[in-house]
Every structure is written in structure tokens, then in C-alpha cells.
Amino acid sequence: MEIFMIIAPIAAILALGYALIAAYGVKKAPEGTDKMKEIAASIRKGASAYLKRQYKTVGVFFAAVFVVLLVLAFVPGLELVSKFTPFAFLTGGIFSGLAGFVGMNIAVTANSRTAFAAEKSLNSGLKVAFKAGSVMGFTVVGLGLLDFSIWYFLTKYAFGLEYAALTNAMVTFGIGASSMALFARVGGGIFTKAADVGADLVGKVEAGIPEDDPRNPAVIADNVGDNVGDVAGMGADLYESYVGSLLSSVALGYAAMSEYFAAEPDKAVWGLLIPVAIAVIGVVASLIGTFFVKTGENLSSKSLLAALRKGTYIASILAAVASVAFILLVNIDWWFLAVAMVAGLLGGVLIGYFTEYYTSDNSKPTKNLAGSTETGSATTIISGLSLGMVSTVIPVVIVSAVVIASYLICGQGTMGFFGIGVAAVGMLSTLGITLATDAYGPIADNAGGIAEMSGMPEYVRERTDALDSLGNTTAATGKGFAIGSAALTALALLSSFINLVDTTSIDLSIMNPQVLIGAFIGCMLPFLFSALTMSSVGKSAQSIVVEVRRQFKEIPGLMEGTGKPDYHSCVDLCTKASLKQMVLPSVITILAPIVVGLILGVPGVTGMLFGAIASGFMLAVMMSNAGGAWDNAKKYIEKGAHGGKGSDCHKAAVVGDTVGDPFKDTSGPAINILIKLLSIVAIVFAGVIEAFPSLF
């Protein structure tokens, strides 16, 4: 049955093939008027320039870590990491970067085409944007499965590794993807918000020109930011969750099945096959789901949302049914794994649903938040923060229920942890389509910007606005989903870490002060990390403000529309600032598990990982939801509530939205990576941590 593993590369090729066809379809669509082409070209140029520079900076880091890993792997007497890890590190990084690159390229290709297609009909606009989003979605899962397959077949057939060695080696392979993801999320997140805040502060507030006005020198940087942050960053993030959950499940699965089939060790390979099969089924289900995404000409966000939802829900149901059927056909006694898979998938859908509840202007919390603008910006901030804090309750309950259900039902112990892994893989199985709806958001946002800047007719703008507003909702649900899956993946990785180290003489009790203090420090890391990334946005935005002010002052005729702003200098500034600022938080994340490990040993690291997952989850949910709610409260007021645009309430809402920007697009999402990367670093350096005596 080992040959069955061939489905992984087949599904990878299927996903990538679909992505290629969809990309071709997007490219074929007309690009629009000359003005639109010109704007799109500027955005494209800026985004490519950023990505090139980012990859260069990251390249230095990768080269350095590669050398360190080489030394740890090959220097005789050390041999503290698997000898495959250095190379897997590189491929993971390259594939993750590639996923971001492809996604971003298709996004900057699709933005003007979406705007132009919206002139024809709302459905045409939606189709182009969603198709582009699905390029991203299927590239991510395709590359993920491809990376997995390459290493699986290499280690198994070219190097002849046993399954135990193979799965343990492969669980370390996520580090490349994780590191790349961190840089992409943090760098991109800082870029996008620095540009956004900078553009708004001078443009909207000081100069009094509308959003996306082409006279604003930072407007192109703002649009570039949507692509490098929300598209490339999100892609790298979920690539990492996808690969991480698969790798850790496979490792846990082999360990669990080896116990289960103690008498027939050959059959333990089912521990690998089941997660892979769930992932493959998810790819096919997602593909089918994409064909159901279409809409009429009803501009209401409800009807548009229903269009996207239909595709996602069909894919989820298909994936659930087929995975359950598969597992039961293999062994009817393994119904518990089927339950874990469904629990994970359902958990993801529910977290998305409640994220939307807390952040959509159709529901009470955001409407109340909009009401709190009546008493000024201070109460707006207080209400938004408490909305974000309250919104942690349900996701915590959902994740707890998923973890408890899958662990308990799967019979506790190693099989229980495998159950958690299966739940994580289940949650991410339909990533192809969920990511498509997610990446759709920034594309629609850009399309709206281009429609505005190129002065398209009112009815087109109404359509792009509708598409954009839907994008905000899908972005919010996408973020909820990303956090939920990150938490589950990180817990699975934590289990893998424990599975990997020698715990015979180790006390992991929470009353062991090593664990206790480790957890205390772990709890603090997301706070530190958020603070650093938030203040990075502030610092970077500051430099944009200075530059935009300078251009308004020095370039003659800029406000009158006769002079041409220097878009490039703003893009360049954002690039430099964000790349500079992303280094410190990244380095802290990578060093933390090693330093804590050397001082507090394996128990300290275990505590730290758990502390970071728990408090990181709270902060990430709180920041994302508060940010999303502020954004939508502002939009709600702009639609006419509480005095509408320009009223005092609107001003207060803008303050909330500006605070929410780094919350939801920089710090919040970056915490997802933080918690996964900490676990992966601990896994890779487990040998190092174990080799050196800790303080205890």
C-alpha cells in the first residue's frame, strides 16, 4: 500500500495544473484602459521591487542559517540535526517564497482586470478576482504537497530511510517555510500598514483628498502593500500551516500506528497515508467547490457572500464525506480518526463564522461599536478593545472542543495526539478554496482603488465597492481561520516536539518551575512581538508622512493635478523601512526557543511553546477582530449611519480604524507565524537543547 503515496504528487500536479489554467484565464481577460494599465503597472513594479529586495534580505538570513545547520548536521561529533534538514530548509524557504511570489504576481495581474470586468457585470468582476484568488490557493497547496512528496520519495527511495527516521526527519522540514513565512508576514505587514497609515495621515487628514486619490504620492505604495502584505504574506503563512500540519501529523501518525500495529509493523504506514489522503481529498473537493462560485447582479454584500460561501461549504461537505468514507473503508474501527477530521474541519468553519459575526457590520457587536463613536474616539477605542477581548471566548471554546474531542475520541496517548494532528489537517484540507476566497479580498480592494484612480463611471465603482466590501468580510473570516489552524498546527508541532525528545527522565508537570517559568516567558513573547511590530509600523509610517509632506510642498501643481507625484520614492521608503524593521522580531522568535532551551532545558521549552500558543492565540484573535470591527464600523458609518462621512462619529471611527490597521494586518497575523515558528525551531534544535545541560 506504500505505492498509494503516489496520490500526493498527483494531487500536487493537479492543483498546480489548475492554478496554471486559472492564471492563464486571468491573463486572457482584458486589462482595461490605458490609464488603468499605467496604474496597474506601477503597482506591479512596486510589488516586484519589494519582493526582490525582500528575497535578497531573506537570502542572507537563509544562507547564514543554512551554514549553521550544515555545521550542526555534518561536523563529526556534533550531528545534532538531521543531515537532510539544511537542504529541506532551503527547499521549504524557496517553495514558500515561490507561493508568495506566484500569488502576488497573479494578484497584481488581476486587479485592473477585475475593475475592467466589473464594467461588464458584477459576476464578471467577481469571477476574475476569485479566479486569481484560486490561483493563489491552489499554488499554495500544490507546492506544499509537492515539497512533501519530493522529500518523502527522496528520503525513502534515494536514501532508503526507515519510516520512523523519515517521519522524524521530515517534521523538521517546516523550518524553511516557517522562516520565510515570518519574514513575509512581518515585512509585508509592516509595509502595507506603514503605507496605508502614511497615505491616510497626510492625504486624507492633512490635505483633505479622498482615499486612493492619484495625487497622493503614497497611493501606489498603499496598493502595493495590499499585495505584498495581504497576498504574499497570507500565502506564505498558510503554506506554512499546511506543510506544518501535514508533517507533524505524519510523524505523530507513524508513531501512533506503530503502537497500534505493534504486531504488524508494516501496517503502521497508514499513519502517513491517512493525513496525506485527507489532504489530497481536500484538494479535489476544493477544486470542485470553485466551480460553484458565481453571483447575480445583486450588489448586497449578503448575496455576494452567499456566492463565495456556497463554494466553500460545498467543498467542506465533499471533503468531509469523502474523507470519512475513505477512513472507514480502510478500517471501520478507525471511525475516531474520521471524527477528528470532521471536528477539525467543522472547527475551522465555525471559527470563520464567529469571526464574521464579531466583525461584520450586519451584526450587533460592530453596530454597537459604531454607536460608541457618538461619544468620541476614546470610547471607540475602549469599545473596540473590549469587543476584541470578548471575541476570544468562542474561538477558545471551539479550539478546546476540537482538541479535547479529537484527543479523547482517539483514545488519548500517542493516538490522541495523532487525532489532534488529523484535526489540524482536516481543518486545512480545503485550504485551496478557503485561501482563494481570502486572497480574493486584497485583489478586489486593489480593483476598487484602480477604478477610483482611473476615474471609471459611478456604477462600476459601486460594483467594485461591493466586491471590496465582500473582500473585507472574507479577509476577516480568513484571518480567523488562519489563527485557528495556526493554533491547532502549533499544538500538533508541540506534540511532535515532545514525541521527538527523550522525556523519560523529564518532568513536564506544570508545577515544575522550569515548565512554569517557561510558560510565563512564552506568554510574554506574543506581547513583545506585537509591541515590536506595532511600533515598527509607527516608525515606518512616520518616514512616509515626512516624504509625502515633502512632495506636497516641493512638487509644483501636485494638488491641482498638473504635477506628477513620485510614487516610486514612497514605495522605496516603505520597502527599506519594513525590511529593516522585520529583522529584530524575527531574530527574537528564532533565538527564543534555543536560549530558553539552554537555560531551562526541554521542560522550559515545552512550557514556553505552550505559553506562546495560548497567549498568542488570544492576542491574535483579539487584534484581528478588533481591527476588523473598527474597519467595518467605519464603513458602516460611511454608508450613512451616525451622521455619515465627515461627521464627528466618522472621525472617531477613522481613529479606531487606524489603530486597527496594524492590529489586524501586521501584529495579529504575524503572531500565527510566531507560534508555529517557535515550535518548529524547538523541533529542529531539539538535539542541541538536549545536548547541552540546562541550569537544572
Place this chain on the structure above:
Amino acid sequence: MEIFMIIAPIAAILALGYALIAAYGVKKAPEGTDKMKEIAASIRKGASAYLKRQYKTVGVFFAAVFVVLLVLAFVPGLELVSKFTPFAFLTGGIFSGLAGFVGMNIAVTANSRTAFAAEKSLNSGLKVAFKAGSVMGFTVVGLGLLDFSIWYFLTKYAFGLEYAALTNAMVTFGIGASSMALFARVGGGIFTKAADVGADLVGKVEAGIPEDDPRNPAVIADNVGDNVGDVAGMGADLYESYVGSLLSSVALGYAAMSEYFAAEPDKAVWGLLIPVAIAVIGVVASLIGTFFVKTGENLSSKSLLAALRKGTYIASILAAVASVAFILLVNIDWWFLAVAMVAGLLGGVLIGYFTEYYTSDNSKPTKNLAGSTETGSATTIISGLSLGMVSTVIPVVIVSAVVIASYLICGQGTMGFFGIGVAAVGMLSTLGITLATDAYGPIADNAGGIAEMSGMPEYVRERTDALDSLGNTTAATGKGFAIGSAALTALALLSSFINLVDTTSIDLSIMNPQVLIGAFIGCMLPFLFSALTMSSVGKSAQSIVVEVRRQFKEIPGLMEGTGKPDYHSCVDLCTKASLKQMVLPSVITILAPIVVGLILGVPGVTGMLFGAIASGFMLAVMMSNAGGAWDNAKKYIEKGAHGGKGSDCHKAAVVGDTVGDPFKDTSGPAINILIKLLSIVAIVFAGVIEAFPSLF
């Protein structure tokens, strides 16, 4: 040597005696002009009215819980809690309430007297305010030691309990103090900030009249709030920490010393005597320290701070030297306990120091925060939040270092946990004087208000302003100290809980999903709790806004100063609103450990307690420091920086300050109680949790 325990009631009488004399000293000081008397009387009346109503509401709760405890203790076949617990519950609540009552009474007596004394000299003003603060400080420690002594002698001599039974019973006795403290902190916290925000929103922002203007109908409520929130609430909070740390140390100490003196069980009583001796030494040291508090006529906050610091530092050094000497004289081999005591004391001082660093306008972080007002209120909020988040790092390191050092040095195991308890007692040993400097703050604040309202000459107001500004700093350090000691106390209580339950067949490993999920839920509780308390402030403030607006509209001549505002209705509204709003968060706190215990068993509760301590510590530090920094950034601008009063920067700073108000005075401090009360509830209901089968 058991007779040696007599020092506890002696020290209690000493402390209470000093408090009485100091109170007499305050009363003797002249109360001031008729106008001042009138204002002070209004504040006094409002505060008493609030406290009376609060005690009535809380009384219902206490009666209900008392009955539940009676049932659990005495119904044959149940007997799930100690039969002393119901009665100890009542005395704890009464003593804690009494501490708040006394503190508040002396505070409302001292406010006008401080203002009047400041007319004579700065030193006179400082002396009156500090003397009143020390009444509070010594009442708290005196009543704490008294409650401890009464129950110790009763259970030992009247009921003839063995030490093991006695210490285990007594560790449950903190629940009364904790419950009372929660109500006092939450109710008082909501009151003070609802009044403050409500008064500011209409008075300063809408009507354009200065702070503390007697025409503002909410001005008395605002001043009442300082007393019921910052004085009574803080007193009940620290009473609880003091008693909690002592009770848990004594329980841990007896357990540890019983192991240490396995051959000579008689000597195990040293486990009780040492913490008690440290506490007693602290009382004496604090008393001596108070005599060193005096100042010249230099108005700078630095020189004033030095005056208060001198007293605290002298007390700390004396306490450290005497405690170390005592421990070494008893048994020179117990140097490790001496180290733990010093570590705790030093840790408290250091946390206070760094809190001040992050929140004082003499240092960089707050100055930078003031600078961020240049780009508006949004950046002010972002910078403040990241300042708060970054400021968690050092306190985490300090608490970790104290825990690790005391645990490791004391030889791990039970003795290690006793070490943590000794560190907690050490940190709180000089509470008499630290609380005095802390309670000084709101008294000086009120004095400033009275000086303003009664129209005292400029030079008096300058002096009261200087005293008030110092009060802000001591309030900030006091908050840092309260959080640090709460974390240590909660950890000691957590250890007591583990010590109390039967852990032989229980897996407390962090990889046990019961623990894991418990910790997840625990981590979430402080977020939920903060959200609830913050939105309570918002809701209550809203009702004040409506009332103040009504009065401005309906009372003729109010703005011109010819009409008289109805202060009472605002006080009444605040009282009703805050008492109503305090119920839900309190009930959640008390039910959480029981519900989690019934579902997830002892491991789940352990995880939950730890999760709540860790994330609660972060949130509390973050909120207190962000709030303090916003407050001082505003004051810094008011002194003339960044355009001074009335500038755009000042407006942005006011937004920050308003957000910071519930942060630093409601939600942040209430978290201290949350984490301690959760642990105490778990301890009291340990029998119940163990008696019922959990899901697992």
C-alpha cells in the same frame, strides 16, 4: 517555641495602634475654610453612601455563599470543605471590608486637611497626606495579622487542631477577603472611572469648563470615585495579597518542614513561624520607615519622590537585614530561606522601579509617547499599547528570576514551593509603608481637587499639584507592586492547591490535554474579565453623561455659577451602575474554577489557574503601564511640551488618557484579584472538585 507565635497578635496591635494614633493626628489637623469643609463633606457623604450600598449588595452575596459553605461543610456525607471555612469566610470578608472602610474614611478626612496644610508649607501637606496613607497601610497589615492570629489561636487552642489540619484549613480562609476584594476593586474601579470619564466628556469636552470645576455636577462623584476605587479598592486588594501569601506560605511551610524534620516532627512548626516572623519584622521596619518621610519646599517631583522613597527604602533594608538575621539565628543552614525572602523583597522594589521607568514623564518611554501625539490620537493609542506590551518583559523576567531563584535555592520540591511562599511574604513584608505611599496618591489628588474647587491661592494649588503629580507616580509603582505580589501570591496559592489535593493518580503534565485546555481557558479569562469591566465603565459613564447633560440643560444658572448642581444624583447613578455591573465579572470568576473542575478535573483546574496567572499578569502590567504612561504623557504636554494645553497634541493625549483610565484603574488592577480569587476558590472547593468525576 510555639509560644513565639504570640508575636503575630502583638504586631497586629502595634500596627493598629499606630494607625489609630496617626488617624488621630490627621483628625487633629484643621479642616480648612467653610467652602473646603462643605466640599469635603459632600465627598465624604457620597463615599459613605456608596460603601454602605456596596456592603449591602455584597452582604447578599456573602450570605448566599455562607449558606452554601455551611451545607458543604456540615451536611453529613458531604463534608467537602473544612467546617471552619464558612466562618472564616465571614471574618475575612468583614476584615477586608473594614480595611477598605477605615482607609476610605481617613482618606476623605485627610483630603481637605492636606489642601489646607499645603497653605502652610509643602512639607505640612505631604505629612498630612502621607500620615493618612499610613493609617490605611497599617490598618491593612494590622487587620491581616489579627485575622490570622484569631483563627490560628482558635483552631489550635479552642478546637485543638493539629498543625497539618490547622494550616490546611487556614489556607482556605482567604476566600472571604478575596471575594470582598473583588467586589471592592471591580465596583470601586467602575465607579471611579465612570465618574471620571463622564465628568470629563461633558464638562471638559462639551461645556469647556476645567477639571474639578464645581459647576460640573459629576465633580463630586469623580472625587468620591478616587476614594472608593483607588483607596478602598486598593486596600482590599492588598489586604487579600497579604493574607493570601501568609496563609499559603504557612501551609507550604508546615508541609516542607515536616519533610525536613521527618525525625523530629515537633520542629516543623518553624514552617509557620518563619513566614510570620518575616511579616512581623516587616511591620516594625515599616513603622520605622514612616518617620523618615519629610521634604523641604522644593516643588520638583524628583525631590518629593525622594522623600517618600527614603522611607520605603529604609524600611526595606531594615526588613531584609532583620529577617535574614532572624532566619540565620534560628538555623544557619536555612540561609536559602533568607535568600528567598530577600529575592522577593528585591523583586518587589525592582518591579516598582521599572513601572516607574515606563510610566514617568522623566524617562524616555513616556516622553516618546508624548511625541507620538504629534501625528494624532491613533498613533498615540498605538504607541501607548505597544509601550504597555513591551513593559511586560522586565516584570516577567523579574518574577521568573524570583520564582526560579527561590525554588532552586530552597532545594526544589515542597521546600522549593515554600521558598516561593517566603518570597511572596518577603515582597509584601513592608506593605505597611508601601501601601501608605500608595494610598497617599488619591488623597493628594482629592486635595488638589478641593484646592481647585474652593478657589485657594495660586501658590497653594502649585503645592497640591506637586503633591498630586507625585501621587501619580506612587500610584503607578504601587500598581506594579500590587501586580507582582499578586502573581507571586497566586503562584503560592496554586502550590497550596496542588499540595492540598491528592495528586498520586493525576497527570499534571502540560501535554495532558486536560491541563492544556484548562490553561487555554485560563489564559482567556483575563481577556474576558477585562472586556467586561471595560465595557462596564463605558456603560456606566454613558449614564453619567446623560445626567450631566440634563443638569446643564435644566438647572438655570448652572454655567454662570448662580445655580447649584445636584451632585448627589451623579453619585447615586455611579453607585447604582457600578454595583449592577460588578456582578457578572465577579460571578464568572467564582464559578470558573468550579465549572472547569467539574468538567476537566484537578488537572484542568491546575492548568486554568496557571493560564490565568500568566496571561493575567501580562494584561495587568500592560494595562496599568499603558494607562499610567498615557496619563503622564498628557500631564507632560500640559506642562508645555508639544504645544501645551489646548493644542492638537494635547487633544490626542486626552484621548489616550481616557482610554487609559479604565485600563489602569479598573480592568488592570481587578485582574490582580481575579488571579488570586480563582486560586482561592479552587482551594476551597478542592473537595468538591475531587468528589465529582470529571469528563476524563
